[in-house]
Amino acid sequence: MKKFIYPLLILLCIVTACNKLGILPDNIVQDKDAFASTGGVTAYFAGLYNRLPIEDFKYNINTGYNQFNYIQNLNNLTGESMSREAGSASAAQTGYWGDAYVVIRNANYFLETMPAYAFNFNQSQVNQWMGEARFIRSFTYFELVKRYGGVPIVPGVQFYPQQGLEELQIPRSSEQQVYDYIGKDLDTAIMLMNNTSEQRGRANKFIAAALKSRAMLFAGSIAKYNTKNISDPATGAQVQGIPATEAVRYFKESYAAAKLVETGGYTLYRASANKEENYYNLFFDVSSANKEAIFMKEYSDLNAVHSFDLFAIPNQMKGKDGYSSYMNPTLDYVELFDGLPRNADGSLKTIDAATGQYAYYDNPYSFFQAAEPRLLATVLMPGATFKGQVIEIRRGIYKGDIAGGINPFPGSVSPFPNTTNPYANNPNIVPAVNSSNLPSPMVDLPNGQKMNAGGLSGTYGTTGGSVTISGFFQRKYLDQRKPVADVIVNKSFQPWIEMRYAEVLLNRAEADYELMTAGQNDVDYRQDAFTCINDIRDRAGATLLAGAADLTSINVIRNERRKELGFENKIWWDIKRWRTADAEIQNRVWLVLNPIYVAANGKYIFDKRRYEGNQQFTFQPMWYYEQIPNGEITKNPKLVQNQ
């Protein structure tokens, strides 16, 4: 009898054990767990936000999102800044496609699954989340449409292999359909969501509205300025270009969305009376007092870091990991601002128009003393004090006799013809050495002291040297509280402000102006644009527009946008949607400002010229639309390639 018991027991075990093979592996979180509690939903959203395509300190023009290398950034392609590592124009095509559809799928999955678990939560919570998922989906579609024009709109979550290939392969919708889809989706999101975010860094009603004002402005610009119209021959959908008749509708939607944001209590940041300090602090203030930051991506020492300080820090303050000096604003950009010394004819007073010779400045910073506070907060000038140090930038020392004044060096008079080695054959000047390996010469000064021909942070070198090549450094976002020991790889965690109220005001002013020129008069659009621009200028400490009549051209608003949103990875997309990039950036060599010390009187002169490296930038018109990655067309033959 006993003999039989053991086999029987074993048999029992085997038979019963087999019943359990149908259960799902419990190391994978299942819907019933993820959608059962607020914690589960929060985790789901953490995944979505983490993949949200935000062009922050980690956006590389070649490899895309979440990269270490921010040296190759969008601002080097627009004339905002230059870098010794960015010698020519680029289409900045990252092939962002597959990752976008992962986010879209996950958002769609949430939207389809949540209703079945809604009984776990109160209705307002569910609505907020449904709106948030739509916001994330729209944000992602917008990143696609601004690159490629029309893209496939996925109707819902797709399943393979349950669905056939034919069904899974979706052709591109028209560019207009995608923008309309985004507009409608955001309208629903605005309707569903609460006025406040559930947590910092998450969406709410007004954030969705801010995104809508941006997206609809883009759509209006494409309708108005694009002329390359291409349709998919198979479906007839216009995948590149929007009919011009749609422009007014889009601009009105942009305007209305911007007005909605205004009702959310957002205002320009005015925490400090010192306008320079105030504008600088705006980018570091993560407290609730910052009513300008609408949508912010935050970092933290332990969880998410970037290396912006490492790349942007002036050479003289760099940390042990090296790098430094990659973000050098151009003089073209600096000159957009108010308060620089100018001659009566409006030219920059490097050369005194009265004498035709260089003007003297007591020290490098006196050139910028009266500059617009926003400029000083955005750009580090030669002679500026940062982290307790004076930024030393010098191109050389003038040793000659100055009794008759100093005549312009070759290439420093309008129209600034390209000149290589402008100082080489001048016996009166000792230029800094053009090499990262050789030290610049020491020069004996009349007062018995010695001075290095080059400054600690530049400017010498066309390649290799870790110094500024333009005479400037980016100050916006550069953390002045960071000790030198922390200026190292992956040790920066200042937040990235993806959307702020200034942008919304600029969206509104631009939509205003476009509507005004289109003959719309249901609102006093000129007056509204004037109010928005002056609000921004007042906060910036810039010269105010005297009256609405001063809005003489769309360029007043566009230039304000460049000044306000510089170095925020936005201008690249703006010059593309305005379709002005090819005219602006055509065999263009950016302007630089070289401070030169004059030994005889201990003062400085400033040499304005085109960059000695003579690197020419040309934007090709075919770059207005990016190429769809060929691998995606292989997977889905219904996609037509852009031209």
Next chain:
Amino acid sequence: MKRTYIYTTIFCTALALLSACAKNDNYEEPAETLTGRVIDNSTGQPIQTESAGIRLRLEEQSWNNGQGVIPQYFNVKPDGTFNNSRLFKGKYKVYPMDGAFVPLVTTTTPIIDNSKTVDISGVTSLEFNVDPFLKVEWVGEPVVNPDKTVTVQCKFTRGTTNTAYQFNVTDVFLYVSTTDFVSNASYDNRFSNQVKYNGTDGNALLGQTISITTKGTLGGSRTYYVRVGARTADNVNKRYNYNTPKPVNIPGA
């Protein structure tokens, strides 16, 4: 005994590794040639352009009826001819695009399709006829001035009667270079001179003889190449129409 096992294992692994790699790619290499010219209707000669100024687009039709085919491109040479001797055999839809001429193919209304579909096999010749936006002509020869600048005279006229493609003339550019690739893609920005026109100002100069002088003094005793490009606000490709490059000998000091 153990050793035998080890040797056997090594031998077998080596055999497997060596024999596995023996498969060569035996697909025939692309060896067909497509050659031809893009003819400028206003002159009857191949169109003058710059390097990468015109792309030739090929869409293969012999696979999947042309659906989902990734278009291939190659550049037309600056003298308006093209030659590609490394194409796969097949049926292709071919047309030049991106140049300063009335497009041969449009996909939005009015839909035009003047592409050519050919079986490419052996040496296949093709010729396209295009209407340039502008016809640029020399008037006389370039003159070397005593101060070693160069003055040229030229004339530009409309190359098309289709008013939808008669855009405003935006600028005329005198290009100077040390090679005969002289064009917007290759010029010396110290000497070349661009004359820009506002609004419709440039249209008034259509058919007139205009004179442009280089900017700086051309360095002594060598040959430079000069050429004039003129452009309209077509807003799609912004390419120039050119006349033929001309060599200019600058005398020594």
